[in-house]
Amino acid sequence: MSARPYRSVLYIPGSKERALEKVMGLAADAIIFDLEDAVAPEEKPAARALLARVLTDWDFGNRARIVRINGFDTEWGRADANAMDEAIARGAKIDAILIPKVNRAADLDAVAEAVPGADLWAMMETAAGMLNAAEIAAHPRLKGMVMGTNDLAKELGSRFRPDRLALQAGLGLCLLAARAHSRVIVDGVFNAFKDEAGLKAECEQGRDMGFDGKTLIHPAQLAIANAAFAPSQAELELARRQIDAFFAAKAAGQGVAVVDGKIVENLHIVTAEVLIAKAEAIAAMAD
Numbered sequence: 001m002s003a004r005p006y007r008s009v010l011y012i013p014g015s016k017e018r019a020l021e022k023v024m025g026l027a028a029d030a031i032i033f034d035l036e037d038a039v040a041p042e043e044k045p046a047a048r049a050l051l052a053r054v055l056t057d058w059d060f061g062n063r064a065r066i067v068r069i070n071g072f073d074t075e076w077g078r079a080d081a082n083a084m085d086e087a088i089a090r091g092a093k094i095d096a097i098l099i100p101k102v103n104r105a106a107d108l109d110a111v112a113e114a115v116p117g118a119d120l121w122a123m124m125e126t127a128a129g130m131l132n133a134a135e136i137a138a139h140p141r142l143k144g145m146v147m148g149t150n151d152l153a154k155e156l157g158s159r160f161r162p163d164r165l166a167l168q169a170g171l172g173l174c175l176l177a178a179r180a181h182s183r184v185i186v187d188g189v190f191n192a193f194k195d196e197a198g199l200k201a202e203c204e205q206g207r208d209m210g211f212d213g214k215t216l217i218h219p220a221q222l223a224i225a226n227a228a229f230a231p232s233q234a235e236l237e238l239a240r241r242q243i244d245a246f247f248a249a250k251a252a253g254q255g256v257a258v259v260d261g262k263i264v265e266n267l268h269i270v271t272a273e274v275l276i277a278k279a280e281a282i283a284a285m286a287d
């Protein structure tokens with residue numbers, strides 16, 4: 001699990017200078033500067049140049065900066081990677097390059113070579129990607145995975161359902177792969193950006209499954225994701241009581257404590273400590 005919070009990961013089209021300015025005042029834990037699907041083909045060269053400039057000259061604070069490039073099988077992918085590599089050499093702060101439609105681990109190699117100065121993240125959004133999630137997660141340069149639930153639904157031919165039944169197998173496979181290799185993993189976007197109740201429900205589903213956060217498409221979605229993926233006061237209070245009770249039991253020579261009628265063992269203490277560390281990391285983001 002990552003020490004840095006990734007509750008809210010906001011996509012911004014790399015072509016929209018106004019939105020790029022606006023994000024410097026928004027409470028996003030991470031930003032995906034998009035050169036892929038949010039940017040029209042005729043705008044891609046200008047968006048690439050704009051991103052290289054703003055990532056060098058502007059201060060995006062402590063938000064993680066992730067650039068989604070076009071695939072290397074398109075006419076824009078290599079130029080995107082080269083532009084970001086050159087920007088890094090000039091001092092741009094780019095934490096990671098996000099590669100779309102990753103099908104297998106070997107898809108990461110060419111980007112790893114082209115941009116040696118940034119971590120790699122993978123869009124998990126194809127049927128082949130789901131089946132190869134474990135080898136993708138094991139790639140030595142990979143640090144994070146992002147669910148691309150729109151593309152995945154398109155490939156599967158599945159219909160939208162509030163419970164995301166058709167996507168559950170893929171979400172679960174990617175989550176297993178990410179956790180097996182200690183990678184960050186964030187859930188897909190919720191397209192109906194004016195539907196607050198729907199977003200809240202989907203955030204809570206992703207959180208309960210184990211995702212670190214949710215990718216978002218509009219600033220109005222930030223507060224809901226930040227709240228859903230942060231530990232609540234009640235959870236923190238319980239975690240502290242579990243820790244106190246466990247160490248009191250241990251001092252008395254017992255390996256198990258009971259809190260609120262439930263057993264607390266070593267493994268629950270690890271979970272409680274991770275929760276408290278997450279709350280501290282979130283508080284540090286706000287400083």
Ligand SMILES: CC(C)(COP(=O)(O)OP(=O)(O)OC[C@H]1O[C@@H](n2cnc3c(N)ncnc32)[C@H](O)[C@@H]1OP(=O)(O)O)[C@@H](O)C(=O)NCCC(=O)NCCSC(=O)C[C@H](O)C(=O)O
Pocket residue numbers: 010011012013018019020022023034037038123125147148149150151152188189193217218219
């Ligand atoms: C969805 C939008 C097209 C809506 O745009 P718009 O109608 O302009 O929204 P508003 O008028 O409500 O905007 C209000 C202000 O907020 C700023 N804004 C809007 N969106 C963003 C943003 N994403 N980041 C930062 N700031 C934003 C506007 O500039 C307005 O500011 P102001 O001028 O001060 O009033 C639009 O939100 C949008 O384009 N969203 C991003 C879409 C996107 O990135 N899509 C690609 C990623 S999703 C994807 O690809 C998923 C994956 O691959 C998969 O397969 O699932």
Ligand SMILES: [Mg+2]
Pocket residue numbers: 037123125148150151
């Ligand atoms: Mg996609």
